[in-house]
Amino acid sequence: MVTQNTVTIPRSVWYGWGDPARAKPLSAAGLEYLRTTLGLQNVEAAHPPVDFEDIALGPSALGEAVLAELSGICGARHVSTERTERILHSGGKSTPDLLRIRGGDALQAPDAVIFPGSAEEVRRVLELCVARRLAVVAFGGGTSVVGGVEPLRGPFSGVVTIDMRRMDRLLHLDALSRTATFEAGIRGPAIEAALEPLGFTLGHFPQSHQEATLGGYVATRSAGQASTGYGRSDNLVKAVHLETPAGPLDVGSTAPGTAAGPKLLDTVVGSEGTLGVITSATMLIQPLPESRSHGAWSFESFAAGAAALRRLRHEGVRGDMPHVCRLSDTDQSAATFKLGGPKTAAMARYLGLRGQRTPALALFVWEGAKGETAARKRRSARILRAAGGIYVGPLPARAWERGRFSGPYLRDELLTRGVLVETLETAATWTRLEATYAAVRGAILEALAEGGGTGYVQTHISHVYPDGASIYFTFLAGLEQDGPAQNARVKKAASEAIVAARATITHHHAVGTDHAPYMEAEIGALGIAVLAGIKETLDPSGIMNPGKLIPTPKNASPTKEKP
């Protein structure tokens, strides 16, 4: 039996990701690569976060009476107005969030952080917040990279963050039907730890795996690194219990299939805390894979690699598709080859001799029953070869797998070294994939160049569907004087290019505050009205996560209509 990398990490430090002791520092080659690629003279660690003591934080707006009421519901030790908790809940983990908090600004921190122990306690907290006109932010792992857990007050007199960490149990497992019901505050590694002894896995491994919670997965329609095989969280979820200001709501059917009207589950999945607090969810689970087969193929271009993924999906024998399926563009592949040590350097030379001077590298992992994965890999290899792929062995896929959760640590070091790094993502049909890639990449580079420095973008596909694929962009540049403005400028340019390309504004990062201005382009004015109508039913006073998902006049975009 192969087990997943599911080490439980202490909750993230206030200024960045996870446990800094686990960060693997940039190699000398990596630093040199940064200097060369970004044309930076200085990549020393000259931009550390401020001292914790120096973080600016206002007083809590909550009076003694409200705090006593909250304590009456959850117990005094589960209601905090303490400085550390308020700072730790002052935002998510987007690059703008980190730039803000590293600069010492926690002025938008919530007025209190509540740690409820049951759906019943959540319900009573919501009732109280309606009565006292307090905004409510549901907080799982706090890993949002789109402003999803910003403690915005909206028009209310204060804001409380409901941290779900105490609600982390496996409630029920139906081994025969292969479903499991968990409390929403359970984190990825704890999910796997609960399922593994019973022979199951959820199969959901976003990069935020070690921090993010099940409630967060469901609230954001997240996709994981193996979702090409296991399916996105919105495909895995069967039922949700939601506590709303209008009362408890059970959506989703425990039946395997139903035609009993619209699928209300899908109004809650992806609702990002704007309708209520997800307190538990029932998920499809899978048997733990008995074996894994790894393989990497190189293609002469990103387009050739994308065409190979499409052929693999379309021409492959039913069920042969790998669980993990990633294709780097030539820029990302170049970094892999340059930073991977002597073996990958030799690989690059070999590919050059075979005529691939700027290769695009594709990594695959097949998971399944013993003996089965090797056969699936073998059959897939024929298609990949026929599509122009050169097999380069299993090592690149294994190397990726070892480092699969380390990206956010690297970002912390890069920020300290004065390098801006941010990611954004979309998805497009096969027909529009290449044009979307080119347009968004071009927009990012152009916006980066506006600051006068050198920018760098690397891109990959990580989720393959019958009708298309995701596209994930990582951009780097020297931090300008006003880092948040620099980041916003690039993000805006990329988002407008995505809308113009008729791709989706987000494939798996969700909407939060950052993408809300583009929602009307995504779903139309009447679609927004439908969302707002659902919110009106469940959260008539509007206290749930104000400013997220549904554009308000403040963050609405001037350009509305779909082309």
Added chain:
Amino acid sequence: MVTQNTVTIPRSVWYGWGDPARAKPLSAAGLEYLRTTLGLQNVEAAHPPVDFEDIALGPSALGEAVLAELSGICGARHVSTERTERILHSGGKSTPDLLRIRGGDALQAPDAVIFPGSAEEVRRVLELCVARRLAVVAFGGGTSVVGGVEPLRGPFSGVVTIDMRRMDRLLHLDALSRTATFEAGIRGPAIEAALEPLGFTLGHFPQSHQEATLGGYVATRSAGQASTGYGRSDNLVKAVHLETPAGPLDVGSTAPGTAAGPKLLDTVVGSEGTLGVITSATMLIQPLPESRSHGAWSFESFAAGAAALRRLRHEGVRGDMPHVCRLSDTDQSAATFKLGGPKTAAMARYLGLRGQRTPALALFVWEGAKGETAARKRRSARILRAAGGIYVGPLPARAWERGRFSGPYLRDELLTRGVLVETLETAATWTRLEATYAAVRGAILEALAEGGGTGYVQTHISHVYPDGASIYFTFLAGLEQDGPAQNARVKKAASEAIVAARATITHHHAVGTDHAPYMEAEIGALGIAVLAGIKETLDPSGIMNPGKLIPTPKNASPTKEKP
């Protein structure tokens, strides 16, 4: 290349199904079986429908002015108040519908039937109906068996039925991304005829295939006979254009995956005409299968067969699952063996010698690339054998396939012979499957017996999911004096048993009027409020398909809460 049975049949006769010339009359053995099983002395054709001329129909409530306005929008020849059209649109094809119309009652016929030619025309018709306070029923193939197209007036001054038959084009096909956009009024065979020359299939084959339309599939979340392989219509649909009284609405993303908020597409899919009129939809399509492999296995009991289906789904090599997967209970199997001729009689004797005296027969069809289906069948055979299955060859599956669309014809003949026949369906998790089957079957038999006669139920599973399966019941009995009351009595008993078993009130027949009283048990009072809120946004005056889907005080059930 194997082509599907997709013969286009003239639209159904007013008193029943399809083209009666295509009906295959009951054999002498079939008649004898009916007499024996139901204990009926007389199964002669003594209950024909009334003469068409004798059907009762009221005058149209629409005045000249409104008719002139409708004609101004769609053209005079596409607006009908003619007797035949009104009768043909006076209901769907449920057994109660047929009993009513065969008895000569078309008093609830719509006041006019409109045949629009474009989304724009639909939009203008809706605007007019809002202004004139007319209820609107969207009508595709008119095959609803749950009252979904009943032309109910609700509180309005009249009701018009919008028949979508003129909107039947393939609008766009993206071969690379494997999606196709059709106008909603296209029927199953026309969908296949449009896709086949291009090498594709929709893979959606409900029993109503030859009559039902794409818009109906999407509006009801239908499942087809091959949906275990191809997926339900709600899995196949990517995007929908809906004309609503509040304006046009595009839902669904053309991106392959998205995290941009709740999936609004799923508020429209399954909305059964209560929010607006679906005028076009984009669907995933599949390559036409190059080959098919058939096989049938026999099990000692329904429970043993169900366990085998579950093991096939869970233990099978990824991708080996058959596209068609059906398991009959021992009663249905007995009928198959008794009525199948000498070959099946020999098969039954053989199974008896092998210890299966009351066998449960399972039929499978694997579809796919050449060479692939036989291998998948071979690997599946190992699991089915290990689960106690005895292989009985491909013939039963082939015989089923030949007759796969003939069930509704048989019903017409049975009604004429004074035999009540009706179907209902649910789905349950593997854990609850056996208990649900027993409870619902028992409730049907008990309710049938209340009338004093002998009833007969046969049951099958036709859709297999990771977490459970559908259960489909067909019941027969001699028609009592008040056939509709008899039918309603049985249906009510079955529905209450389904609710009590915590299964779904409908797996693929949808809600319509018949299941509306059970919707609150299915989705809760707050779920109903969410549905009503969505309707309020898109259809504020409530003209769209009144009385369907969302329970009104009139058809609301007294028992509300989920256990």
